[in-house]
Amino acid sequence: MRSKKFGVLVLAASVACGGSACSVISVGGPPELARPADAADSMTKPFQRMVATSPQADWTPTQTVQGLLAAMASFDDVEQKILREYLTPEAKRAWKPGDSFTVVEDNPTVNQVKEGMVQIEATQIAIIHDDGWYEPKKEKRTLQVPVAKTKEGYRVSRLDNGLMLLTAADVRRAYAQADIYFLSGSGSLDDPRAIPVVDHVWLPVNPRRSLAETIVDRLLEGPSESLEGAVSTAFEGISLDRIDPGDETVVVRLEGQFKTQPAPVEALTRQLQWSLRELTKGRTIEVRLNGEPFYESSPLTIVPRQTETWLRSPESKVYFVQNGQLMWLGQDGASSAIPGPVGQLGEIYKEPAITGSPGPREGDPAEYVAALKNDGRSVWISRLAGDAQWEEAIKGTDLTAPSWNWNGTLWTVDRVDERTSYVLRYDMSALDQPVTRIAAPELNGKQVKAFKVARDGTRVAAIVADGEGVSVMVGVITGDKLDHFQTLWSAEEIKDLAWSDSEHLLALVGSGRTISEIDISNGTVRQLPGTDKRITSITALNDRLVAGTEADEKGGGKVLELTQDKWVDTKAPEGALYLTFPLD
Known part of the structure; x- marks a missing residue:
């Protein structure tokens, strides 16, 4: 369990103060709202503070439960003293708060259903874990809360251990969303290619x-459960004293001793600047250690935009196959053929994947291409230049289209039968056994229809089918295992999948060929404009979304790009197949 030094002050929630319950509780006076005096500071988030109300002798059982839930949402009641006033002596001794919060939709129903029993009906939408991980999880919840009459009025006679609810309004009021950054790969602090x-x-x-201090406190705690074992951090052994904001320089005062020696300066620079970039607003960051300059004779300063070059972004050109020829399409609409044998896929290879530039090998600028053999039983690779020849990389029974990781590993899934899928990884730097079967226990019993590694080299996404339907699942690479999978979305039919960036997936859905964007940070799904029933495949890179249409009399379709909510013909050669951006 993680420490909660950055202030998990509420270990439960309010279903009472987002709607009518507050007016009911106003019998004893409504909870008070206050704003901090320094709300205008750009390093601080304005917030509303809920002041808990003690239970009243003349409240009904329903009002008592509403008051209990409102008291649970009070940040000022750090030791939950007022919350415990709502419990009978026996319940006080027995109740133990948990480490996570159940988030429900606003305005749940709280009613007395019989003598001595109050019922809460709510729609759960997520769980916020103690490490800040927001796990989307939607289901109906019905909770029974027993109450007993005492000389002080009604009190809750039993409260389930770990029962903690927050409404969506509570979360908006009392929580701040933050992006904190770690480095791709475990133990990769010295890898200059490691990206945030x-x-x-x-x-x-x-x-x-301040919000800045809260964010850095959380950064120093390490990754959340969703990334545990998949990323590395420079800050082991370090804590935060405080952050001093200034007009031109923000001073971050750290304490402790770095576990890695000498201190991993480049790594901590990347993590700190990216985690604070929304708050520092272009200001320089100065890092001090144990009250002294970071170095013996000089400070460590991080100038604005210093770490942007560390974020790898492939070249924004679309590759495709036309009449067996591998080609690429620039943003200006001009297309060019890839010369040499590697460009001649013919009727032998399909579904190419491109590493992009720079290449995956350190010191080697060459890009690589991988493609699936037409029979689906092997994946082949080649340098994307000169007279390079194709080489077999992976053998299987029924392989998914290959997917590159930026570090030079190549991934595919072998679908042995309808309920058995093996994840395979090819490492071009391995001399003895370049192909490894990667454990993925959460994919057991499912058929993997598509599999893609995100451009951050850490997350993976899959379209899976089982007896309950078709879903999109997202997990992470933890060494020789895929772990921490979440099922983000389900539909009757999902035809294709593409990463637009490391936090957003695009899914091509159903016969209507609609495209939905999935935010993996909170599970929200929104349908993009521009439906076109001809679309059969999609590929994306940041704000660019390109689609291929169904085959026509020339053997293939058109290449379309979504521009200002409309699909526009790119004028690429007709008959284009297998569209892909690098690292898609």
Whole structure:
């Protein structure tokens, strides 16, 4: 369990103060709202502070439960003293708060259903774990809360251990969303190619700390459960004293001793600047250690935009196959053929994947291409230049289209039968056994229809089918295992999948060929404009979304790009197949 030094001050929730319950509780006076005096500071998030109300002798059982839930949402009641006033002596001794919060939709129903029993009906939408991980999880919840008459009035006679609810309004009021950054791969602090990986967390606002301090406190705690074992951090052994904001320089005062020696300066620079970039607003960051300059004779300063070059972004050109020829399409609409044998896919290869530039090998600028053999039983690779020849990389029974990781590993899934799928990884730097079967226990019993590694080199996404339908699942690479999978979305039919960036997936859905965007940080799904029933495949890179249409009399379709909510013909050669951006 993680420490909660950055202030998990509420270990339960309010279903009472987002709607009518507050007016009911107003019998004893409504909860008070207050704003901090320094709300205008750009390093601090304005917030509303809920002041808990003690139970009243003349309240009904329903009002008592509403008051209990409102008291649970009070950040000022750090030790939950007022919350415990709502419990009978026996319940006080037995109740133990949990480490996570159940988030429900606003305005749940709280009613007395019989003598001595109050019922809460709510729609759960997520769980916020103690490390700030927001796990989307939607289901109906019905909770029974027993109450007993005492000489002080009604009190709750039993409260389930770990029962903690927050309404969506409570979360908006008392939490701040933050992107904190770690480095791709475990143990990759010295890898100059390691890129920042975002960990989107929800942090309870701490009135005793600025938002910047809360974010850095959380950064120093390490990754959330959703990334555990998949990323590395420079800050082991370090804590935060405070952050001093200034007009031109923000001073971050750290304490402790770095576990890695010498201190991993480049890594901590990337993590700190990316995690604070929304708050520093272009200001320089100065890092001090144990009250002294970071170095013996000089400070460590991080100038604005210093780390942007560390974020790898493939070249924004679309590759496709036309009449067996591998080609690429620039943003100006001009297309060019890839010369040499590697460009001649013919009727032998399909579904190419491109590493992009720079290449995956350190010191080697060459890009690589991988393609699936037409029979689906092997994946082949080649340098994307000169007279390079194709080489077999992976053998299987029924392989998914290959997917590159930026580090030079190549991934595919072998579908042995309808309920058995093996994840395979090819490492071009391995000399003896370049192909490894990767454990993925959460995919057991499912048929993997598509599999893609995100451009951050850490997350993976899959379209899976089982007896309950078709779903999109997202997990992470933890060494030789895929772990921490979440089922984000389900539909009757999902035809294709593409990463637009490391936090957003695009899914091509059903016969209507609609495209839905899935935010993996909170599970929200929105349908993009521009439906076109001809679309059969999609590929994306940041704000660019390109689609291929169904085959026509020339053997293939058109290449379309979504521009200002409309699909526009790119004028690429007709008959284009297998569209892909690099690292898609």
